[in-house]
Amino acid sequence: MSTSTTNIDYTAPYAREVRQGNWFTRAEAWLDDKGKGAWIAAMVLGFIFVWPVGLAILAYMIWSKRMFSGNCAAKRTRHSYRAATKSSGNTAFDAYKQDTLRRLEEEQQQFEDFLQRLREAKDKAEFDQFMEDRAKRRDDDGDESENAA
Structure with missing residues (x-):
């Protein structure tokens, strides 16, 4: 068997x-x-x-x-x-399986870290865009108040 x-x-x-x-x-x-x-x-x-x-x-x-x-x-x-x-009973196969599972877990962790860095970069870019738009609005509001006076 x-x-x-x-x-x-x-x-x-x-x-x-x-x-x-x-x-x-x-x-x-x-x-x-x-x-x-x-x-x-x-x-x-x-x-x-x-x-x-x-x-x-x-x-x-x-x-x-x-x-x-x-x-x-x-x-x-x-x-x-x-x-x-x-365990399958075959030590060579079990070692191969453990190595493959470990490698896949490492790749998954690396991919999750990459996704986290990608989200952080996207958040930073969105925040920088928000701050730039805010600064433009302040400049535009300042120009309008000088022209009105």
Whole structure:
């Protein structure tokens, strides 16, 4: 067996992913992968064809807080981060993965620093423009008061 997170049945005539959990768990995961719209579509179809099924899906969506959460995939994001930091069992690959992640984090930090410097430069340019316009208005107001007198 492989040490990766994907279970493969190597005794099958063709290698296929082994499905984890019962039909309900797989259906829930499939709907979560598709997003909140899939949950709503399943609920509406349940109401259309067999109203107790639609009611049950609605109750489950409310009970599990899927109806009011911003994104069904939030759990997947947390899981995928854990999977990214988990060891694969291959030290060479783990070293490569850690090096790549470190490099990407450094690049992200450099890019965020660049964006911060860019915002500061833009703010300074806007402030300098404001001060220049203010000085022009003062000069114009001073010229008008001399001409009026």
